[in-house]
Amino acid sequence: MHCIKVGRLTIGEESPCFIIAEAGVNHNGDVAVARRLVEAAKEAGAGAVKFQTFTTESVIIAQAPKADYQRQTTDASESQLEMLRKLQLSHRDFRGLKEEADRVGILFFSTPHDTRDIDFLVSVGAPLIKVPSMDIVNLPLLEEVGRRKVPVVLSTGMATLSETERALATLRQAGCPSIILLHCVTNYPIKDEEANLRVMDTLARAFDCIVGFSDHTVGTAIAVAAVARGAKVIEKHFTLDCAMAGPDHAASLDPSQFAQMVTDIRRVEQALGSEVKRPLPVELANRKAMRRSLVADADLPAGTVLAREHVTLKRPGTGLGAELLPYLLGRTVKRMVPRDSLITLDMLFE
Structure with a gap:
């Protein structure tokens, strides 16, 4: 150089x-x-x-x-x-x-x-x-x-x-x-x-x-x-x-x-800037607001076996990310999940 x-x-x-x-x-x-x-x-x-x-x-x-x-x-x-x-x-x-x-x-x-x-x-x-x-x-x-x-x-x-x-x-x-x-x-x-x-x-x-x-x-x-x-x-x-x-x-x-x-x-x-690709500090807060999370697309009673049609993706990004969806399909819902609410791990795992 x-x-x-x-x-x-x-x-x-x-x-x-x-x-x-x-x-x-x-x-x-x-x-x-x-x-x-x-x-x-x-x-x-x-x-x-x-x-x-x-x-x-x-x-x-x-x-x-x-x-x-x-x-x-x-x-x-x-x-x-x-x-x-x-x-x-x-x-x-x-x-x-x-x-x-x-x-x-x-x-x-x-x-x-x-x-x-x-x-x-x-x-x-x-x-x-x-x-x-x-x-x-x-x-x-x-x-x-x-x-x-x-x-x-x-x-x-x-x-x-x-x-x-x-x-x-x-x-x-x-x-x-x-x-x-x-x-x-x-x-x-x-x-x-x-x-x-x-x-x-x-x-x-x-x-x-x-x-x-x-x-x-x-x-x-x-x-x-x-x-x-x-x-x-x-x-x-x-x-x-x-x-x-x-x-x-x-x-x-x-x-x-x-x-x-x-x-x-x-x-x-x-x-x-630099050649390093990484989220900048100013992006991290925006990531939570703008990314999508797994959301119930209908009311899911306890005992429902989670299928793809039960799940949609919506903002905010404070819940489970789309990358986790393949690992959650087929799991049994443990308690009632209301429509349009974020799906959380405790709804699927005891």
Whole structure:
């Protein structure tokens, strides 16, 4: 049974689901908005807030086109390079966000996009490093991340099982101490039928890791369902306002929606209970009121040989249970049993 200690939290089979507010670039390049995202994530009940740490020119060439969803949610006339420049924060900004997260009591981590970003995040004490779906085949980056010996959250969007296996092997061989795999479908948003939650079972069987779900569906129902199916980590995009301009806001949850998701996840976790089938204490009193007992279906004079037609089953369950009926048939009634009364042993045995 796997578990990972991260800060004050334990992530794994016996622990509550680790819920990540994926702030990403939903600060729109404004560090004040980013600070509010940190505070709002804490208030909404998230265990961690995650950002993306990058220098635009190290991520993308000038001619790179936007993804389809980016063209739909941002200015179609600007390039992806221009869009990302507007969404970039400095290392100094992120240092302040880490301090703010520490102040309010929420874990801070981020997605680095090059070696410089990796080293920076390690230097400020980020307890996790996120490797995004797009970099699951970026073996040089995976090697650099693994060498820092920090636990990794690895998203598997767009990847085959063999690509996932190679990424895990690369991280482990480089020295990564522990890896959380997130099932992910890379589009924003995805349809419910594209979520394919059973893939979590495949990942858990194939790789013997803690498995979670990076959710890009609309709303919260699928994230909650993933927890019911066994996800130990949920990552969900988080914004202050879904109507804000930017590539990811429309596929995100606002603080009230996120808080409701957290509440629903915690309810589901309580409802899962244990694998032991037994009557609970609250059921025992109801069992007496709701089960049936053996009842005389007619007046039974003394000397009557008890037959099946003499007996019916009615509430309450405080008398002899139906399971005793085969052992009582053929017995002689010792004293008068009025119709519609509970049959007791002293009516049949002296």
